Amino acid sequence: MLSELLQFILSGVTLGAMYMLSALGFSMIYNASGVINFAQGEFIMVGGMAASFLSAAGMPLPLACVAGVMIAGLVGGLVERWAVAPARDAEVASVIIITIGVSMILRGLTEILLGKGNHGLPHFSGEAPIKFLGATILPQSLWVLAVGALIVLGLNLFFGRTRIGKGVLATSYDRLAAQLVGVDVRRVLTLSFVLSAGIGAVGGVLITPMSTVAYDTGMMLGLKGFVAATLGGLGSGPGAVFGGLFLGLIEALTAGYISSAYKDAVPFVLVFIVLVLRPQGLLGAKPTDRI
Amino acid sequence: MTHLPDAPTPRRERSYTGRLVGLAALTAIVALLPLFLPNAFYFDVAIRIAILAVNGVALNLLMGYTGQISLGHAGFFGLGAYGSAVLTTHFGWSSLLALLAAAALTAVIAWGVARVILRLRGHYLAMATLGLGIIISIVLTNETAWTGGPDGMPVDGFSLFGFTLSGERRWYWVFGGLLIGTVILAQNLIDSPAGRALQALHGSETAASVAGIDVGRRKIAVFVLSATVAAILGSLSAHYSGYINPGIAGFMQSVELVIIVVLGGMASIYGSLLGAVVMGVLPQILAGYEGWDSVLFGVIMVVTMIFLPRGVVPSLTTRLRAVRFGRKGGATC
Amino acid sequence: MLTVTNLSKRFGGVHAVQEVSFTIPKGCVYSVIGPNGAGKTTLFNLISGLYTPTSGAIRFEGQEIGGAAPDTLAKRGMSRTFQNLQICKNLSAIENVMVGAHLTLNSNMFAGMFRWPGLSRADRTCRERAAALMERVGCGAFIKADAAAMPYGALKRLEIARALASEPKILFLDEPAAGLNHTETHGVQTLVADLARSGLTVVVVEHDMKLVMSVSDRILVLNYGRRLAEGAPAEIRENPDVIAAYLGADAEED
Numbered sequence: 001m002l003s004e005l006l007q008f009i010l011s012g013v014t015l016g017a018m019y020m021l022s023a024l025g026f027s028m029i030y031n032a033s034g035v036i037n038f039a040q041g042e043f044i045m046v047g048g049m050a051a052s053f054l055s056a057a058g059m060p061l062p063l064a065c066v067a068g069v070m071i072a073g074l075v076g077g078l079v080e081r082w083a084v085a086p087a088r089d090a091e092v093a094s095v096i097i098i099t100i101g102v103s104m105i106l107r108g109l110t111e112i113l114l115g116k117g118n119h120g121l122p123h124f125s126g127e128a129p130i131k132f133l134g135a136t137i138l139p140q141s142l143w144v145l146a147v148g149a150l151i152v153l154g155l156n157l158f159f160g161r162t163r164i165g166k167g168v169l170a171t172s173y174d175r176l177a178a179q180l181v182g183v184d185v186r187r188v189l190t191l192s193f194v195l196s197a198g199i200g201a202v203g204g205v206l207i208t209p210m211s212t213v214a215y216d217t218g219m220m221l222g223l224k225g226f227v228a229a230t231l232g233g234l235g236s237g238p239g240a241v242f243g244g245l246f247l248g249l250i251e252a253l254t255a256g257y258i259s260s261a262y263k264d265a266v267p268f269v270l271v272f273i274v275l276v277l278r279p280q281g282l283l284g285a286k287p288t289d290r291i
Numbered sequence: 292m293t294h295l296p297d298a299p300t301p302r303r304e305r306s307y308t309g310r311l312v313g314l315a316a317l318t319a320i321v322a323l324l325p326l327f328l329p330n331a332f333y334f335d336v337a338i339r340i341a342i343l344a345v346n347g348v349a350l351n352l353l354m355g356y357t358g359q360i361s362l363g364h365a366g367f368f369g370l371g372a373y374g375s376a377v378l379t380t381h382f383g384w385s386s387l388l389a390l391l392a393a394a395a396l397t398a399v400i401a402w403g404v405a406r407v408i409l410r411l412r413g414h415y416l417a418m419a420t421l422g423l424g425i426i427i428s429i430v431l432t433n434e435t436a437w438t439g440g441p442d443g444m445p446v447d448g449f450s451l452f453g454f455t456l457s458g459e460r461r462w463y464w465v466f467g468g469l470l471i472g473t474v475i476l477a478q479n480l481i482d483s484p485a486g487r488a489l490q491a492l493h494g495s496e497t498a499a500s501v502a503g504i505d506v507g508r509r510k511i512a513v514f515v516l517s518a519t520v521a522a523i524l525g526s527l528s529a530h531y532s533g534y535i536n537p538g539i540a541g542f543m544q545s546v547e548l549v550i551i552v553v554l555g556g557m558a559s560i561y562g563s564l565l566g567a568v569v570m571g572v573l574p575q576i577l578a579g580y581e582g583w584d585s586v587l588f589g590v591i592m593v594v595t596m597i598f599l600p601r602g603v604v605p606s607l608t609t610r611l612r613a614v615r616f617g618r619k620g621g622a623t624c
Numbered sequence: 625m626l627t628v629t630n631l632s633k634r635f636g637g638v639h640a641v642q643e644v645s646f647t648i649p650k651g652c653v654y655s656v657i658g659p660n661g662a663g664k665t666t667l668f669n670l671i672s673g674l675y676t677p678t679s680g681a682i683r684f685e686g687q688e689i690g691g692a693a694p695d696t697l698a699k700r701g702m703s704r705t706f707q708n709l710q711i712c713k714n715l716s717a718i719e720n721v722m723v724g725a726h727l728t729l730n731s732n733m734f735a736g737m738f739r740w741p742g743l744s745r746a747d748r749t750c751r752e753r754a755a756a757l758m759e760r761v762g763c764g765a766f767i768k769a770d771a772a773a774m775p776y777g778a779l780k781r782l783e784i785a786r787a788l789a790s791e792p793k794i795l796f797l798d799e800p801a802a803g804l805n806h807t808e809t810h811g812v813q814t815l816v817a818d819l820a821r822s823g824l825t826v827v828v829v830e831h832d833m834k835l836v837m838s839v840s841d842r843i844l845v846l847n848y849g850r851r852l853a854e855g856a857p858a859e860i861r862e863n864p865d866v867i868a869a870y871l872g873a874d875a876e877e878d
Contacts, residue, residue, distance in 0.1 A: 093553055094596045096549075107582075230418055234415075
């Protein structure tokens with residue numbers, strides 16, 4: 001009984017770490033540019049796919065993973081430059097369309113280049129499950145959790161201690177003011193996309209060994225990452241972490257105890273409830289309008 | 292984070308003669324098109340375009356004119372389709388009764404949902420409607436006993452007083468007539484005080500409110516209206532196709548509708564018609580090019596939104612007007 | 625006509641309006657002045673239903689209206705303009721004014737869709753009235769223009785036209801001269817005087833003292849959310865507390 005619960009919790013937290021990385025990407029871009037990047041899921045997918053392709057082509061695993069992340073980061077930067085920046089002042093609906101369009105382009109290109117099949121990666125440190133208090137956890141899951149935590153720490157340091165990071169934060173608070181004190185807002189926006197894509201891709205690379213990746217894996221992951229970010233509070237870093245882990249847990253517990261078929265509905269029901277009761281998310285701040 | 296408020300798309304006033312000319316042209320196209328369609332397949336494409344167009348106009352009322360965003364509208368289409376299908380197949384109801392019941396049920400659900408989410412704005416509203424659409428689609432996929440699950444279910448033809456409507460040609464006239472009717476009603480609405488009130492909501496809810504407009508009630512009303520139209524279309528479409536699957540309520544279908552509205556032109560009825568034609572014809576041209584259709588749709592979406600952010604029809608009419616009248620009356624510095 | 629009793633509004637720890645009481649008689653031009661942050665616009669927003677009072681009462685024509693929604697108050701005959709313009713840029717200028725007349729028309733969705741008899745005629749009459757209003761307030765040049773194409777000064781007047789379109793009993797003008805130059809301000813002055821002459825009760829929040837002194841019958845002075853003084857322009861001008869509040873206590877010694 002307890003071990004079963006523990007099992008669900010462990011898989012929930014692993015899933016949650018994945019969502020957390022996706023959510024961090026969403027929040028970062030939303031913060032810097034006010035854009036909801038519907039292509040975030042595709043960044044995750046590109047990371048996984050690129051790494052998988054390179055590894056299958058003979059590149060050593062660690063190199064392939066790093067390369068995958070960097071490719072995704074590059075794609076992110078290009079997306080910002082070519083698709084988002086030109087439409088900065090458009091209406092909300094227009095920008096949403098653009099990012100949906102980008103996601104379709106990325107999905108389509110991947111389908112053309114790498115086909116429709118599932119692609120995998122070797123587990124980083126073997127496939128032998130580790131026994132833990134009556135539950136088992138895959139070594140790969142530990143990788144997901146550890147790297148996830150490292151990234152959160154890294155982001156904290158980046159935003160809190162480095163000049164560039166503070167510039168990104170400043171841009172998110174008030175773009176005009178940031179420009180006035182010399183922050184290169186253009187670079188910040190591109191950087192936020194590159195970072196978000198990279199972080200998402202890290203997640204993609206980490207879970208590919210466990211669940212394989214295909215050209216359409218990104219869609220649900222992206223949407224759920226968006227949900228996780230909204231749950232915690234769009235634009236809030238701690239919110240993304242909390243939202244991601246929370247979502248992963250609830251989803252795993254629902255799949256375990258209630259119904260596996262409806263587990264995909266869980267994020268959307270949750271976000272619905274949160275949006276109705278507390279739209280700014282569980283950790284977000286209330287927006288105000290001056291009349 | 293400071294955000295300059297987005298100025299909504301400025302709208303040009305239509306002259307009455309302009310309206311009549313447009314309607315006449317549309318009616319002529321609908322009436323004469325069959326002469327140019329070689330076989331049933333083409334009629335099918337035309338019908339699908341008409342369905343997309345009516346849905347597009349209804350969604351445009353919500354998105355373009357009233358300024359609310361909905362990323363889950365295909366869900367209502369699916370509810371109408373499955374409502375009709377389930378009632379006729381499992382309960383033996385007559386087609387007409389089933390259609391009305393499905394539409395009514397969808398209206399009630401839309402009303403309930405609208406009451407809680409329409410105070411949300413921008414991305415939050417987008418997320419909530421997205422979630423709604425996906426929830427509906429998941430429910431339809433999983434309740435296999437009723438809906439036949441992911442493989443879908445067959446639907447009988449539409450019967451009215453013993454006469455069964457079947458065949459692409461007959462359905463063409465049904466949907467063509469519906470399209471013309473929808474355009475007329477939509478234009479009437481836009482030009483009426485009710486329509487102005489909706490557009491005022493988009494422009495400034497505060498101003499609308501102090502002018503005596505009940506903001507909440509109006510938003511809910513237009514949401515329910517466009518959802519009900521989608522449901523009715525869903526029902527009819529189900530009877531026409533003879534077969535439905537949960538995919539019709541999916542996220543990509545909702546996205547397709549949003550593309551139609553945004554591509555063709557927010558707050559432009561004929562824009563939605565154009566959008567429907569594009570979205571109806573392109574898949575046919577691109578059929579078989581796996582992956583390329585995705586890429587092309589994506590490129591169209593991105594390029595249109597960057598260069599013609601107000602949509603094709605409004606941008607073109609503005610350009611035409613600038614050419615004809617010089618810069619009078621439209622300059623914004 | 626309008627009586628405010630011990631009205632207070634708190635936003636968290638900020639007491640925007642504290643225990644303010646005053647009465648506006650019918651047909652009066654009543655101005656509310658005070659230094660920035662004194663709570664003038666908050667007061668307006670409380671009376672026009674955009675904010676809910678924390679405590680206190682507002683009575684309009686004998687009926688309690690505190691906390692009522694703005695659209696309800698519009699039905700009671702209240703109308704207002706905004707300090708930060710609230711114009712529908714997606715509509716034409718004249719349609720903005722017609723929105724103001726919303727309550728005078730049949731605004732049922734289905735009546736609109738099915739072209740209920742009489743609706744188009746009523747709409748046309750409304751449009752003519754709106755054009756006349758635009759002339760009256762002085763932006764008649766823009767009758768055929770889009771709201772998005774109009775300059776700031778004209779938009780301020782457009783908002784007044786919209787507010788008048790509902791034939792209100794009481795009109796609230798929130799900083800009608802803000803951002804206007806001398807000539808435009810003088811135009812607003814004339815307009816307000818003209819409106820007052822026609823018997824409309826006008827309540828004005830304004831910073832421009834010349835405007836306030838010339839058009840007002842009575843003036844209410846707010847400072848830090850509290851009522852500082854109230855009376856005829858001449859009294860207010862001489863009131864030492866008012867002078868101190870605006871210019872600082874030191875100024876008195878000069």
